[in-house]
Amino acid sequence: MRIAILGFGSVGRGIAQIIAEKNLGLTITAIADSKSGCMDSTGIDPLEIIKRKEDTGLCGEKGITAEYIIQNAEYDALVEVTPTNAETAEPSLGYIRLALSEGRHVVTSNKGPIALNYNELKELAEENGICLKFEATVCGAIPIIQTLQYGLAGNRVKKLYGIFNGTCNYILTRMADEKLTYKEALLEARELGYAEADPTYDVEGIDAAIKLVILANTIFGINKRLEDVEITGINSLTSQALELAEEDELTIRLIGEINNEKGTLKVSPRVIPKDHTLVVHDTLNAVTIDTDLAGEITLIGKGAGSIETASAIISDLLFISNCHDRGP
Amino acid sequence: MRIAILGFGSVGRGIAQIIAEKNLGLTITAIADSKSGCMDSTGIDPLEIIKRKEDTGLCGEKGITAEYIIQNAEYDALVEVTPTNAETAEPSLGYIRLALSEGRHVVTSNKGPIALNYNELKELAEENGICLKFEATVCGAIPIIQTLQYGLAGNRVKKLYGIFNGTCNYILTRMADEKLTYKEALLEARELGYAEADPTYDVEGIDAAIKLVILANTIFGINKRLEDVEITGINSLTSQALELAEEDELTIRLIGEINNEKGTLKVSPRVIPKDHTLVVHDTLNAVTIDTDLAGEITLIGKGAGSIETASAIISDLLFISNCHDRGP
Numbered sequence: 001m002r003i004a005i006l007g008f009g010s011v012g013r014g015i016a017q018i019i020a021e022k023n024l025g026l027t028i029t030a031i032a033d034s035k036s037g038c039m040d041s042t043g044i045d046p047l048e049i050i051k052r053k054e055d056t057g058l059c060g061e062k063g064i065t066a067e068y069i070i071q072n073a074e075y076d077a078l079v080e081v082t083p084t085n086a087e088t089a090e091p092s093l094g095y096i097r098l099a100l101s102e103g104r105h106v107v108t109s110n111k112g113p114i115a116l117n118y119n120e121l122k123e124l125a126e127e128n129g130i131c132l133k134f135e136a137t138v139c140g141a142i143p144i145i146q147t148l149q150y151g152l153a154g155n156r157v158k159k160l161y162g163i164f165n166g167t168c169n170y171i172l173t174r175m176a177d178e179k180l181t182y183k184e185a186l187l188e189a190r191e192l193g194y195a196e197a198d199p200t201y202d203v204e205g206i207d208a209a210i211k212l213v214i215l216a217n218t219i220f221g222i223n224k225r226l227e228d229v230e231i232t233g234i235n236s237l238t239s240q241a242l243e244l245a246e247e248d249e250l251t252i253r254l255i256g257e258i259n260n261e262k263g264t265l266k267v268s269p270r271v272i273p274k275d276h277t278l279v280v281h282d283t284l285n286a287v288t289i290d291t292d293l294a295g296e297i298t299l300i301g302k303g304a305g306s307i308e309t310a311s312a313i314i315s316d317l318l319f320i321s322n323c324h325d326r327g328p
Numbered sequence: 329m330r331i332a333i334l335g336f337g338s339v340g341r342g343i344a345q346i347i348a349e350k351n352l353g354l355t356i357t358a359i360a361d362s363k364s365g366c367m368d369s370t371g372i373d374p375l376e377i378i379k380r381k382e383d384t385g386l387c388g389e390k391g392i393t394a395e396y397i398i399q400n401a402e403y404d405a406l407v408e409v410t411p412t413n414a415e416t417a418e419p420s421l422g423y424i425r426l427a428l429s430e431g432r433h434v435v436t437s438n439k440g441p442i443a444l445n446y447n448e449l450k451e452l453a454e455e456n457g458i459c460l461k462f463e464a465t466v467c468g469a470i471p472i473i474q475t476l477q478y479g480l481a482g483n484r485v486k487k488l489y490g491i492f493n494g495t496c497n498y499i500l501t502r503m504a505d506e507k508l509t510y511k512e513a514l515l516e517a518r519e520l521g522y523a524e525a526d527p528t529y530d531v532e533g534i535d536a537a538i539k540l541v542i543l544a545n546t547i548f549g550i551n552k553r554l555e556d557v558e559i560t561g562i563n564s565l566t567s568q569a570l571e572l573a574e575e576d577e578l579t580i581r582l583i584g585e586i587n588n589e590k591g592t593l594k595v596s597p598r599v600i601p602k603d604h605t606l607v608v609h610d611t612l613n614a615v616t617i618d619t620d621l622a623g624e625i626t627l628i629g630k631g632a633g634s635i636e637t638a639s640a641i642i643s644d645l646l647f648i649s650n651c652h653d654r655g656p
Contacts (some may be wrong), residue, residue, distance in 0.1 A: 016620065024482055141622035143479025150478065150651075151471025154352055154642035253653070277628060293346065293639035294469035294629065300605060301625040311621035314482035323478075323651040 001321040004030035004043075004075035004104075005068045006095055007082035008049075008059045012111060012195075015079060016046035025316060030073035034082070035169030037064030041074040066091070070098045076181035077105035077131075077157055077320055086210070086287070089113045100124040107316040109136035109309050115210050115226070118217045126155065134218070138211045139164060139285045141308035142301040143315060148219045148289065155291035157220065161257035164267075165213045166303045167195045167202035168234050170256040173281050175242050177249050182237055196281055204233035205289035206258040207269040212265045222263050227312060232268040249274050329649040330369075332403035334394045334423055335386045335410035336377075342638035343407060353573035355646060356483035358401035364394030370400040388511060390522050394419070398426045405433035405459075405648055407641055414538070415531075417441045428452040428460065435644040437464035437637050443538050443554070446545045461644035462546070465493060465614045466539045470629040471643060474548045477618065481620035484547065489585035492539045492595075494611030494631045495523045495530035496562050498581040500597075501609050503570050504579050507565035510565055520581070520612055531596040532561035536584040540593045543586060561597040577602050591629075 003019070003026050005012050012031070019026050028046055030039040030169040033053070038049065038060030053059045069080065076101040080173050084092035091113030096113050099106050100121060102248060108114065113121060114134045120278050125132040135145045149158065162305045167189055174185040201207045216224040239293035245251050255278070272279060277298050280286045285303030290296050302308045331347070333340050340359070342522040347354050356374055358367040361381065366372060366388025373545030379385045389424065398406065406427040412420035424471045426440050429432050436442065441449060442462045453460040463473045476485065491497050493620050495517055514531070517523035529535045537557040546553040550613050562582050573579050583606070601606060605626050608614045613631030630636045 018482065022482065022484075142625060143475055146479040147471055147475065150647055151474040151643060151647040152639070153650075154346065155639060228430070275603070275607075281601075291639075293635055293642070295636060297470060297596075297627065297629040299625065299627055302623045305623075307621055308623060311480070311483060311619075314621070315479060318481040319478055322481075328402065 001025060001077060001319065002027050002029045002075045003077055003079055003317065004028075004069055004073050005079045005081070006032050006034040006069070007080065008053055008092040009081070009083065010306035011043050011309045011313070012079070013050050013053065014306045015081070015313055016050055016308055017312050018314055020046040020054055020172060022279065024314070024318060025321060027074050030069045031059045032064065032069045033059045036060040036062050037069050039064065039069060039073045041224055043118045056256050066095055067098065068163045070095060070102060075104060077317060078106060078108055080108040080110060081109065082306060084112055084243065085237065086112045089116050093117055094235065096121055096132070097124065100130065101190050103130060105131045105133070106322070107133045107313055109134075109313060111137045111214060115213045116234040118214070119207070126268065128284045131320045133320065134214070135316050136309045136312035137214055139287060140301070140305060141311045142285060142287065143312070144287055144297050144299060145219070146315065146319070147297070147299060148215070151185070152289065152294055152297065154292055157289055157291050157294045158253075158291040159259050159261070160287065161255055162214065162278055162287030163253055163280060164208040164256045164283050164287070165202055165254060166203075166285055166305065167199065169207070169280065169285070170194050170283045172242070172252055172254065172268065175236060176246060179239065179243070181239050182235070203235045205231040208254060208267045208303050209265070211255045212258055212267065216265055222260070224265055229265040229267060232287070245271050251279060253278060329353060329645065330355050330357045330403045330416060330536070331403060331405055331645065332356075332397055332401050332409045333409065334360050334397070336361040336381055337409070339413065339626065339635035339637045339641070341378050341381065342376055342634045346638055346642055348374040352642070352646060353649060354549060357403050357563070358397045359387045360392065360394040360397045361387045364388040364390050364619070365397050367392065367397060367401045368394055379383040379626050384631045393578060394423055395572065396428065398423060398430060400575070403432060403656055405435060405645060406470065407645070408434055408436040409439060409641065410438065412438045417444050417572045421445055423515045425452065428456055428458065430526060431456045431458060431460065433459045433461070433648050435641055435648070437641060439465045439538050439542060442546065442586070443541045444631055448636070459648045461648065463644050464637045464640035465542055467615060468631040469632060470613060470615065470627050470631065471640070472627060473547070474643065474647070475505045475625070480617065480619055480622055480625065482622045483587050485617055485619050486619040487585065487587050487589070488543065488615060489583055490606055490615030491581055491608060491613050492536040492615070493526065493530055493533075494613055497608065497613070498522050498611045499531070499562060500570070500580055500582065502636070503567060504574060507571070509567050510563070515585070531563045533559040533582060536582060536595045538595070539624055540584050540586055541626045542594065545595055548586065550588070552593055557582070557595060562597050565597055573599050581606060
């Protein structure tokens with residue numbers, strides 16, 4: 001399968017590196033970053049372009065744009081991993097629309113277009129008989145979308161709840177284990193690169209809420225927007241609350257929950273037993289899927305990171321390459 | 329997709345019930361139990377046959393055999409859930425061979441044929457351009473095969489380890505929590521239906537070892553037999569060993585492990601921290617997959633039970649129905 005990669009930051013380069021190292025049946029025929037692009041229908045040497053990018057800051061020639069590549073390169077699937085504005089979903093949204101209209105499969109790691117415009121994009125993919133895949137948008141390397149769509153196919157999901165934000169989980173772990181204040185733990189998370197300079201999206205629960213919206217719309221078909229999620233973050237949580245919980249063998253975690261029977265979405269700090277399956281440590285994510293046939297299935301793993309995101313993208317590409325037929 | 333079901337015990341009836349209740353695009357056209365069978369190319373009413381089986385002990389007419397159905401019914405996929413001898417893999421093995429030779433997809437819950445004859449059966453499936461699926465053979469409702477084949481596609485699995493036997497996990501949980509002796513806990517497990525009258529297969533670690541052999545041969549391609557697994561069961565574990573562990577915030581679990589780098593398979597009781605992800609309670613199963621890209625991914629859920637087994641069978645059927653093309 002021939003691949004075009006849009007966005008050549010750490011995730012895009014990670015994907016190129018994996019394709020170079022592993023014999024996966026994937027050939028890169030085009031790459032674009034924000035300033036340049038390169039195309040070769042016979043296949044590009046990924047390691048050469050990675051080196052060029054590191055040496056010059058560009059992956060190809062100036063003037064070759066993402067749009068040009070989408071419309072002119074020879075490829076079967078677009079990997080869309082551009083830096084994208086989460087509120088407008090651009091430029092990602094435009095790229096995905098264009099590639100789907102051209103009849104190409106799309107795999108993206110960008111939450112915005114999936115959270116905001118899934119129904120439109122899904123229709124466009126169906127009209128063109130191709131796939132739109134987005135495993136990397138929720139819980140990083142954990143194959144949560146795949147599990148819901150295929151592994152638990154035939155099950156009705158009653159509820160789905162868990163830890164969708166590694167930054168908050170790190171902060172809460174450190175507050176509990178080391179008796180740090182919220183501010184001290186946040187500072188530590190920033191120093192370790194787990195929190196952004198502006199941590200609002202994470203600590204106010206917005207990032208977790210967006211992931212719930214993606215699952216609600218793509219898997220449960222219950223058409224929700226960010227405004228529909230009842231959100232409480234961890235930013236006003238006191239050390240005292242955690243200490244009180246710990247005295248009774250309890251702890252606090254930021255839990256996102258979709259109640260599929262009531263059609264409600266909620267993100268809030270919850271007090272749970274310390275030996276609960278969802279009490280994972282540091283930056284891990286964990287999700288429990290409560291179903292009618294399989295009972296409760298829990299998935300735990302790394303929810304962020306470039307190589308983990310690349311892993312999810314690669315699994316989506318291989319799924320399309322091996323299984324695309326009548327399936328979604 | 330048209331389905332023929334062989335074996336109409338609790339799993340077979342569970343599958344029929346689910347197909348009756350849910351609109352999954354699956355039609356049952358044939359059913360056989362050990363003494364009788366029924367066929368209707370326009371579709372059988374599953375609830376009628378379930379009632380007939382409960383009333384008369386038979387699902388259809390005497391004289392209609394499983395072999396006859398495999399060769400004469402109109403169906404796309406065979407669901408093979410017969411009671412089968414684990415050592416010879418019969419009659420399951422013969423049924424699967426016959427159906428694959430007839431060019432029909434096969435979904436089975438029987439460990440024997442997959443542990444003993446996977447390579448032969450896989451070749452037969454490939455020759456005929458059809459699927460052989462077996463999610464239900466390992467960890468019940470947990471989609472472990474699906475996750476390894478698709479969710480983590482592109483990853484190299486370095487190690488895979490976890491709790492593959494719910495009976496042993498129940499016994500160890502009760503010994504630790506209630507200070508029961510091994511014999512007391514086993515008796516309790518039997519009374520609750522978690523252990524067989526002859527618990528040898530479970531407590532000596534053989535059941536867990538067979539599951540490792542299945543994963544080793546089907547996913548890792550490292551051609552192993554039961555004799556290749558280093559096995560220690562829990563049957564000679566003392567209460568004292570557990571008490572000593574508990575004093576240091578540790579506990580004991582029966583862990584099965586595939587080391588894919590060394591090519592070794594091992595089942596043994598291990599001392600692990602009480603807050604370790606794999607310390608699940610009662611009859612739960614839990615598996616950690618240690619990979620090169622996604623890091624460690626853990627799956628936890630119910631590893632046994634008729635409805636859980638039916639759930640895995642249904643997900644396999646839907647996968648074939650939606651995704652069969654070039655994929656396995």
